[in-house]
Amino acid sequence: MMKVKICPQCDSPSRTRDLHPIKSRSCRALPGWTTVADGGCLGQWVAVVGRAVSVSFLGTPMRALTVLLAVLLLLPGCQTDFLGYGPAVSTTTPSPDQVERCREVMYINPKLTIQPLGFFLQPGMDDVIRFKFIAQTDDPSALFDPAKVDSGRFKDDFGVFALDPEAKERWWDVSERTLIGGQFTVPPPNSQGTRGLNIGYEKNDDSTLTVFVLWHET
Secondary structure, three states, X not given: XXXXXXXXOOOOEEOOOOOOOOOOOOOOOHHHOEEEOOOXXXXXXXXXXXXXXXXXXXXXXXXXXXXXXXXXXXXXXXXXXXXXXXXXXXXXOOOHHHHHHHHHHOOEXXXXXXXXXXXXXXXXXXXXXXXXXXXXXXXXXXXXXXXXXXXXXXXXXXXXXXXXXXXXXOOOOHHHOOOEEEEEEEOOOOOOOOEEEEEEEEEOOOOOEEEEEEEEEO
16 A cells, blocks of 8 residues: 655645645655654554645645545555454355355355355455355256356356456465356345346366355445
C-alpha cells in the first residue's frame, strides 16, 4: 500500500504530487516530505482524515473532500480489518459447519458423498467462498440440485478465469487443470436475490470427479 505523506511546509496530506495542493499550489516543499508510516493503514487514514477536516474549516472543503475520497479508495486494499468483517479463512480440512454451509448455498446434492479438499472464505460486503471436493460419482448431473444447476450447460471448453486462477492457496490448483464447467446464477437459500455460482470439474480415473466451486454474493 502507498504511504501517505505530509508536507512539512503547508501541512497537506497526499499520496501523489497531484493531490498535494490543499492550501497552496505554490508550495515547494516536496523534497522534504516526511512519511507517515507508524500506525499502519488505519493510522494513515486517521492522519489524513484529521488533517483534511482541519483544512475544510480553513475554507477549502472541496479539496479536503478530494483527499478523503482518495484515501477511502485505498481502504479495500488495506490488510487491516477496518470494517470488522473478520479475516479470510483457508483450510484443507473444512469443519462440518463449513462443509454444510457450502452444501447449502452451492446447492450440492445432499445425497452426494463428497471428500472435502479445501475451503476458503473471504468475508466482506460481498462474501466469496471457494470449495474443492471429490465427488463419489462420475455423473455430473448428480453433483447439484438440478432445479438450480442445469448440468446440460456444462461446457468442455470452460475457462478457469471464472474460478479465480490467481488465488494463492496451493490446493486451489485450477490453473493446472483443464476443466469442464459453467457459470450460473442462483438464489440464496430461503431468500430472494441472486448469487454467482461458478463450477468446474475434472474426471478422475477411479470414476470420481474433482470439483471446484466459486460462490459469491452480488
